[in-house]
Amino acid sequence: MNFRPGRAHSAASADLFAKLAVELHDSDGVGETVDAVAQFALQALNCSHAGVALVVRGRPEVPAATDPMVAEIYQWQMACGVGPLVEAMRGDATLLVRDTATERRWPEWAAKVLSLGVRSVLDVPLSTAAGTVGILGLYNVEPDAFSADDEAIAHILARHASVAVATARNEESMAQAVDARKLVGQAMGILMERHGLDGDRAFAILKRYSQDTNTKLRDVAQELIDTRRLPR
Structure with a gap:
């Protein structure tokens, strides 16, 4: 089910996020929670791949990716310390790359991602009162794939994900x-x-x-x- 705010009825978005809320509530632990978020992104947004990177003991880790290519992109940025994921995590800010073929802010990262066939990237922070807990990464093989509507929906999804991750982590800590x-x-x-x-x-x-x-x-x-x- 693909969701576009400008084309679908508002009830469709409500139903979609209601479904997400149920899935996140029923998820068992942080791993299942972030996997549900990544899979939901494929339904709700114009992305061909998605993933979630979380901050664990001050360092990013990749607990969920819909394709091995996403994990490869994440791991490259973590090893090199450059790229939109790193910047989004540091600055708690959303970063949009419209086309990796023309991106100049992170040329080495752009060349790497372009070599994997990705043209558009949208990294959205998962934020709580305590700070950034992770990044929701969205990828598309087409250039300029993410619209303003996509970015707005991505922020809603990130808010849901932030609360769900914080809750799952708290429950795991209590269990431990x-x-x-x-x-x-x-x-x-x-x-x-x-x-x-x-x-x-x-x-x-x-x-x-x-x-x-x-x-x-x-x-x-x-x-x-x-x-x-x-x-x-």
């Missing part, structure tokens, strides 16, 4: 925190049973080993559970 507490509790139980310690003393030992070995408390607990020994 719960798992860590369970592991630490199991490790404390082992120490308490084996050495006749109370809970406070068992936790203090785990914490000391974590600090002395510069190892996360969760990993110290996991090793104790797996090997019945504390890290050396």
Whole structure:
């Protein structure tokens, strides 16, 4: 289903984004969330390929791409540190390349992308109150493929994606925190049973080993559970 605001009834856009909201709500984790966004972009926008790059621990990663070529374009920019994705991520600004054959801002990047058959590029930041969390990248094999309507819809999609990614990350962090507490509790139980310690003393030992070995408390607990020994 292709959507064009100037040609389709407004109900079509409402239905399309309602469908996206349901898909994002039902997505299991960040990976499925960004994959749903990339696939939805193919339906809603005039793009032949799409992808999402996320900021992970201060560096961009590529969790979703509708074609290996998109991942190749992303990886090239990340390695070289130049290109619209890098600039959009740094400046939290949308960047449009109408034709890679005539693009002069990033000549090496443009030559690379042109060699892959891509002529038009639209990079839209995924932004939250905390800053830019990623980039939605849209690509077309035709020059000057993205209209003002496409850019407007891309911004709406990016807003949906930003909220969905932030929510998925928060849920994953909470799940990891719960798992860590369970592991630490199991490790404390082992120490308490084996050495006749109370809970406070068992936790203090785990914490000391974590600090002395510069190892996360969760990993110290996991090793104790797996090997019945504390890290050396």
